[in-house]
Amino acid sequence: MSALIRVSNLSKTFAGGFTALDHIDLDIERGEILALLGPNGAGKTTLISIICGIINPTTGTVTVDGYDIIADYRKTRALIGLVPQELATETFENVLATVTFSRGLFGKTPNPEHVEKVLTDLSLWGKRHARIKELSGGMKRRVMIAKALSHEPRILFLDEPTAGVDVELRKDMWQLVRILRESGVTIILTTHYIEEAEAIADRIGIINHGRIILVEHKAELMRKLGKKELVLDLRHSLAAIPTALAAYNIELSADGRQITYTFDSNQDRAAITHFLDNLTAAGVQFKDLKTEQSSLEDIFVSLVNEAE
Ligand SMILES: Nc1ncnc2c1ncn2[C@@H]1O[C@H](COP(=O)(O)OP(=O)(O)O)[C@@H](O)[C@H]1O
Numbered sequence: 001m002s003a004l005i006r007v008s009n010l011s012k013t014f015a016g017g018f019t020a021l022d023h024i025d026l027d028i029e030r031g032e033i034l035a036l037l038g039p040n041g042a043g044k045t046t047l048i049s050i051i052c053g054i055i056n057p058t059t060g061t062v063t064v065d066g067y068d069i070i071a072d073y074r075k076t077r078a079l080i081g082l083v084p085q086e087l088a089t090e091t092f093e094n095v096l097a098t099v100t101f102s103r104g105l106f107g108k109t110p111n112p113e114h115v116e117k118v119l120t121d122l123s124l125w126g127k128r129h130a131r132i133k134e135l136s137g138g139m140k141r142r143v144m145i146a147k148a149l150s151h152e153p154r155i156l157f158l159d160e161p162t163a164g165v166d167v168e169l170r171k172d173m174w175q176l177v178r179i180l181r182e183s184g185v186t187i188i189l190t191t192h193y194i195e196e197a198e199a200i201a202d203r204i205g206i207i208n209h210g211r212i213i214l215v216e217h218k219a220e221l222m223r224k225l226g227k228k229e230l231v232l233d234l235r236h237s238l239a240a241i242p243t244a245l246a247a248y249n250i251e252l253s254a255d256g257r258q259i260t261y262t263f264d265s266n267q268d269r270a271a272i273t274h275f276l277d278n279l280t281a282a283g284v285q286f287k288d289l290k291t292e293q294s295s296l297e298d299i300f301v302s303l304v305n306e307a308e
């Protein structure tokens with residue numbers, strides 16, 4: 001099946017001449033949770049704003065369920081719910097009226113059952129007569145989500161859903177996202193928290209300086225995380241790696257005094273022991289050893305630096 005959202009060669013240069021998005025290609029699959037992970041200013045909100053039809057791209061195209069976001073704006077927008085980064089909650093309206101009104105904005109016929117279900121799922125039904133102004137921060141966020149879901153969208157964008165939210169609320173939010181996905185909604189969220197992407201995403205797209213640096217299934221990223229390096233300082237320099245060690249993924253430094261062995265700590269816990277046994281058998285002596293693990297944080301930092 002083809003991608004639900006297809007972003008092709010998308011760029012955005014603002015009126016002042018600043019290029020916030022630089023040739024973005026991205027496919028978003030039906031039913032997935034995709035996290036767009038990147039530092040502040042990376043271009044996450046700009047990308048979402050274009051897909052949702054709030055700002056125009058400079059070049060490139062986006063289709064949603066096969067429809068072009070500009071030529072078929074009404075169709076694509078109706079498929080999308082957006083929870084913006086900035087919460088507009090200084091309203092005197094009550095919860096029920098606000099969410100019902102949001103649905104009407106999309107030209108949908110009234111459906112009190114749907115609105116009740118959304119409010120119930122978000123634990124807001126008991127607060128339906130409360131004024132939004134009077135709600136806690138966490139509840140205000142839920143109201144914003146309820147508004148975004150009021151017209152039964154197939155896709156939900158959450159722009160920094162947990163920025164400035166405490167740990168408990170953050171976990172509630174993750175749980176909510178999982179429940180929504182189970183109901184068949186495709187979810188795209190932006191975040192600058194690595195743990196957040198790790199906790200809920202199926203795939204993670206890393207974005208920096210307006211470019212997508214990498215899009216990967218989380219499992220694949222985690223596999224990369226499992227990679228460990230063992231670095232050995234040798235007692236005597238080697239001209240070449242002994243043939244008895246050829247089967248190992250090892251590298252010899254240019255001066256022949258250091259060996260780096262890369263292995264997968266998830267798969268083979270005994271890897272180091274075997275390797276060291278074989279090393280000794282091959283007559284290689286070392287005076288020091290250390291292991292290093294790459295974390296998502298390391299991968300992120302090195303990718304971001306590489307791209308600069
Ligand atoms: N309307 C605008 N005019 C000029 N520059 C903008 C505008 N909106 C955003 N930018 C710039 O584009 C870059 C990306 O912004 P944004 O998409 O909001 O990043 P993120 O959401 O990843 O933090 C930032 O450097 C920001 O200052």
Ligand SMILES: [Mg+2]
Pocket residue numbers: 044045046085159160
């Ligand atoms: Mg943003």
